[in-house]
Amino acid sequence: MSIQATLITLKNIPKGIPKPDDFEIIQSKIREPKEGEFLAETIYLALDPYVRVTMVGRHFFNTPEIGDVPRGSTISRIISSKHNSYKEGDLVVMESGMQSHAISDGADVYHVNTGSAPITTALGILGMPGFTAYSALLGPAQLREDDVVLVSAASGAVGSMVGQIASIKNAKVIGIAGGKEKCQWTIKNASMENCIDRKRDNIDQKLSELCPHGVDIFFDNTGGEIQKIVLSNHIALNSRIILSGMISQYNSSKPPSGPNLGNICKQRAIIFGFVVYDYEHMKESFIKDALSWYKQGLLHYSEDLVFGIENTPDHFIKLMKGENFGKTIVQFMDL
Ligand SMILES: NC(=O)c1ccc[n+]([C@@H]2O[C@H](COP(=O)([O-])OP(=O)(O)OC[C@H]3O[C@@H](n4cnc5c(N)ncnc54)[C@H](OP(=O)(O)O)[C@@H]3O)[C@@H](O)[C@H]2O)c1
CATH class of the missing domain: 3.90.180.10 (Medium-chain alcohol dehydrogenases, catalytic domain)
Structure with missing residues (x-):
């Protein structure tokens, strides 16, 4: 042959x-x-x-x-x-x-x-991106009921699963996405209670309105300006920050300027540099849970x-x- x-x-x-x-x-x-x-x-x-x-x-x-x-x-x-x-x-x-x-x-x-x-x-959603959301939320982010979870790139494979899994676990989820259509989709399909349009909204102002006490989990898929605003002004006491992806800088040769880390100290926040390949031990439970959630009509993509x-x-x-x-x-x- x-x-x-x-x-x-x-x-x-x-x-x-x-x-x-x-x-x-x-x-x-x-x-x-x-x-x-x-x-x-x-x-x-x-x-x-x-x-x-x-x-x-x-x-x-x-x-x-x-x-x-x-x-x-x-x-x-x-x-x-x-x-x-x-x-x-x-x-x-x-x-x-x-x-x-x-x-x-x-x-x-x-x-x-x-x-x-x-x-x-x-x-x-049932592969590596979905597993990223699952293993980070149930692993290092220690997702709890009633947590306020903020996720960027919210309509993507990772972001939309963050919303849906957090919501299945009774957390409140706010998304950040680019454009009205994506934002509406995340509210209708990915269990976001609200979604900030990064291209039109004032992110800082919107976060003050939607999360007046700050966010307990920031699932950061973009880095850049969004990360700077959230870490500097919108994290709650003892918050957990998942550094999942930095897509805003993947095409750039210059390192970006960083957020105000003084606020991390003040809020006793924990930052996790997250790599999905370190969580293979959770793969079996992910597949079991995700297949069951899909069958129950709880997952959209x-x-x-x-x-x-x-x-x-x-x-x-x-x-x-x-x-x-x-x-x-x-x-x-x-x-
Ligand atoms: N840590 C890990 O182990 C792991 C594993 C898998 C994926 N990831 C990361 O997770 C993130 C999402 O991955 P995905 O596969 O689900 O992709 P995706 O969200 O489907 O696509 C990427 C999205 O990023 C947003 N974006 C692109 N350029 C941007 C910019 N300059 N500033 C802000 N947002 C921008 C866009 O969404 P909006 O227009 O809606 O903002 C775009 O649709 C990526 O950063 C990826 O590297 C990490």
Whole structure:
């Protein structure tokens, strides 16, 4: 069997927001899997914000070089296998990167298990982003009933799950999102009691109105100006701050100016630098809870999906501009 794979490779290391000509689409022949390996074709590719920081060496994953295929989680179908645990036809979640085919030895691979939910949720609310929300809230954030939880990038895969899980646990949730449509969606679908439009509202003033006693948990997915305002003026006594993502600075080469840390001391707040891969021990309980919540109609999500591998660079650029609405996915072929 001789297969021509399609690969998205890096033509330049992007400066600022990536541009279409930072990427190149090439064809390459793929080899047969060896003993202990399998070959899989990509059906869905997740575009995750952290991939941008790997491109400039600011992430603990390998930094790709010019000509390399950028990272990416995929839902893939095994088309040929010499591996004992994975057989032809199996659907798996794996790290194929931005390419149509990949060979794997089974490391970091697991079978798709989305119960009654659509299969793409394995890359979103029932996958790594949903698990980020779950493990951070129930782990270091020590979510309690009646906590006031504030989450930025509230309509995204991580943010919307923060809202819904916190609400299931009887906390009050306020979101911050970009634009009226996203804000309305978070209130209707992601259990936010209110949502601040970061593009139109005065965030500082709105937070004083909505959370007069401050927030108990700040789930920060953006960093930047939002982080500065919240940490300087709006954290409650003994608050917990989850530094989940800093998307406002992923395309920037200059470090941002920091918030007023005097307020962290005054409020006896705790800041956690959070990395989801440290919480594998909570994965089993996440899947059990999330599948059950979905079945009960408690979980909703939004996806920003396009068809065609050739659209991968543009869809990634859309995510980097903050123009995506929900989990950003590229579908390469019919299921
Ligand atoms: N710590 C971990 O282990 C972990 C794991 C997974 C993800 N994350 C992080 O979680 C965050 C959300 O990830 P996601 O996959 O759910 O993505 P997402 O929220 O679907 O997409 C990113 C969103 O960030 C917002 N944004 C983009 N540029 C911004 C800017 N300059 N300033 C403020 N907001 C901006 C936009 O939403 P609005 O326009 O609505 O603001 C955009 O839609 C990312 O920062 C990601 O790196 C962390």
